Amino acid sequence: MDFVFNQDQEALASTVKRFLMTEMTPELIRELWATPSGRSDALWALFASQGLTAVSVPESHDGMGLSEVEWALLAQTYGYFAGPEPLLDTALVAVGLLNGLPADTWRDALLRDIAAGGARVAIAHSANPYVSDAHVAQVLLCEHQGALHRLTPDACAMRAVESIDPSRRLFELDWEPTAGTRLASAQDAAPLLARALDHGALGVAAQLLGLTQRVLDAAIDYSAQRKQFGKPIGSYQALKHLLADVAIRYEFARPVVYRAAYAIAHNDPQRALYVSHAKLAATSAAQLAARHAMQVHGAMGYTWELDLQIFMKHIWALSGSWGDIKFHKARLADTLIEARAPIGPARTFELAS
């Protein structure tokens, strides 16, 4: 029993943090917002140069062969910088789907291509009403009546829908499933799609942790600089307690997300419960962080000018993706209430038996 990250994992996350601090700036995000696609192939290539697109790709396919435990830290770091690129959907969720499919020439080539930074993959999953980043995807993996299909962009019509978060690029797809597009029957696809949902929700939960820390940092800095009544506003107890509450929610969301990552990596029979818990805990921390950070910033927090909006909007938008709050609450209740899972002390790590 040892519930800490090892030095290699911490070192990897800290390397990625230094990289993103330089490359993934709020200025760059605003530039991307202003472009038609909102995406940058050059940035994606930079991610690949850091190995970020290769994390889950097996070593046999030129990847790093790392697990969801590493992703918990990496996605958290990525969230801290509010990266708009579909890194998690491609490098965690899509790679997870591909790893679950039988070896095939196209599959092996695509895995290598993802690792090398040559392909983004979009996923149409019933958990999400819209498809993220379909416009920049080389390949789309799409669920249709439970079966899994593979499409090329020219095989589907896309209609953009606008998110409150300009970092998000969402689409409605129109396409025809055929025998030629089908990768897996509903029966074969079910475990793959369930795993995709867990991967997606974990990726979002970890990003929300990073975003929580980011808006908290912003609020702390602002409260130290802004003076009213002759003192920094951060010296007033009312504001201290707003931010202490965020810190507390955040502290108790983190281990929940890490535990979910471990559960996926080790195929824990109750991983769905742990993942839903992680998504709910991280969402709750992040929503509180956004609300209180905005309150601390006062009217400045309500401006387009302040970078705080980049992070708050990312929190609001991501909160509903890969299973919204009501979905995860219902899934958690299915286990705790309907299935009457054994809980209580001595069940911290073993809910199954």
Next chain:
Amino acid sequence: MNLEYTPAQCAFRAEIRAWLAEHVPREPLLSFDTEQGFAEHRAWERTLHSGRWSMVTWPRELGGRGCDLIEWLIFEEEYWRADAPMRVNQNGIFLLGPTLMDFGTDAQKTRFLPAMAAGEHVWAQAWSEPNAGSDMAAIRASAIRQGDEYILNGQKIWSTRAVWADWLFGLFRSDPQSVRHHGLSFLMVPLSTPGITVRPIRQLNGHTGFAEIFFDDVRVPVDNRLAGEGLGWQVAMATAGFERGLMLRSPARFQRTAEALRDLYLAHRLDADSDPTLRDRVCGAWMDAQAYALSTYATASRLQKGGHIGAESSTNKVFWSELDLRMHHTALEILGARSEIVPRTTGQHAALGNWLDGFLFAQAGPIYAGTNEIQRNIVAERMLGMPRS
């Protein structure tokens, strides 16, 4: 990261589970805030000691098992799973014990620790005074040195367990010229010493869980001072760290309550579902109790690798005390119109059917061991680096 228990940890769990199955009293004990209940709980401490289970984290030579923090968590999980009695000597076990091991002389350790482990000495806390609550550095009770003795005068209040305990520990001003946190000394005093008057305070629940203590020229040997004269504040801060940090309220306690709450909800489901938010709150109780458990495992893992406990002492305290309140509120809402009825059970906590008793006790959670307002200040100032007011 490895979230599997080792074979040794599994064997340890099996051992304590088997022992508890054999020894935990079938009938719940009376509240330890009654005279008879106190005696019953002291007897239970002796039973625990006879199995060498009273102080599992203490070294073997002091009657413990030298358990590390993960084993301590396993012990606590099994203890709460078995609905074993509350620990009447919590002040000694988790507060004074570790402090004595850090600051005590060898003679003091030999004198106090084995008797504490055996339930022979049950300890009361004596921190607060009428004008020194959250502002503990405002302590005025004095200890004036006369040769090999201190002469104690003044008043302590909210002294937990003081009505029937044997000894107290607390802070006294040994330098009359001193102010604030300087010039304080940490003293250990038998409650039977002449000049001490204990006046029980009747609590919300009718019991006398704490007391006022009046000191009137009470003579205490210098040997009863822990650490140097005037260094009491540092010792007390270390004690407060243990208290809030990890050991005061183990996660197992709240996991047991969350489990009992889920089962209460299921038993009353037809009625309870007329308020659709109740199911959500029951699930929320599990989530937060689980989060506290996971966080404690993470902290324990970090401490075992040489880390230190910092402001997470304060995040813990706020989190579990407010969780405890939410859980008991939810339970009483499920019970609805029946919730005001005092149960006939003598059991002291929710899992034993006494939600009302637990509800009353939960009211105190955000107040004792440093109010949650003070804890939030600590989080903001020490963890987040916000400016002091």
